[in-house]
Amino acid sequence: MGDWLFIVRPAETAAGDASAAKDRMLELAETAPRREWCLSRRRRMSPGDRLWIYFAAPVKEVAAVAEIEGEPYEVPGSPRQPWRFPATLDPVATRALHRNPVPLRALANRHPQGVTRVQGADLGLLLRHAGL
Template sequence: MADWIYILNPHRDVLDQEPCDKEKILKLALEDPEAEFWLSRRNRMVPGDRVWFFFTSPDAAIAAVGEVDEEPRADPDDPDVSYLVPVTLLAEGTQALYRTPVGRDELGLGQVRSVQKVKPAALPLLLARAGL
């Protein structure tokens, strides 16, 4: 199993025509947790991997978590989207992270890319805050 950080910029990223902010993801986790997220490259995600959602604003922090359902796949219906990865948002973990997010400084993040692996030193903190 691998752990990934997925970057969401609420000023740029949308889901269901709404800004992809912490409130939107929390609502989805509680009401409709299965979602698909866009990837610029396929990555090596496999079912069971965890995805930690890092929101760039208003405060740069991880405030949601999900689990990969299927390997990333090309989207034949949208040539502008390279890949989609189906993820089930974890309601309890997302609620816990929403209340007490893990900030950028706590993660030891340098340059932030769209998707990257979680640093091994940061994983115990993420798991503890999410109650996993």
């Protein structure tokens, strides 16, 4: 099983209100948890891997988690993000992270870029905050 840090930029997606993006992700976890996620390049993700969702500026914290259901597949005609993969948000763990997010300053990787593997030193902290 692998663990991936997936970065979302709330200021770009939620009219500048970062808390609205986190609240929306929690709402999706509870009402429509299965999502298609986008990638700019292929990653070696596998079904059963976890996707830790990091909300970038201004909040800078991990506040949601999903389980990857399928390997990335290419979507023709989407030059900026030509890869997609299915993942399902975990409502219980996302609720726990929403209440008690992991701040960037607590992570060993303090400069996450794109989609990257979770560092071993960070996994225990993420699991504890998510109640897993």
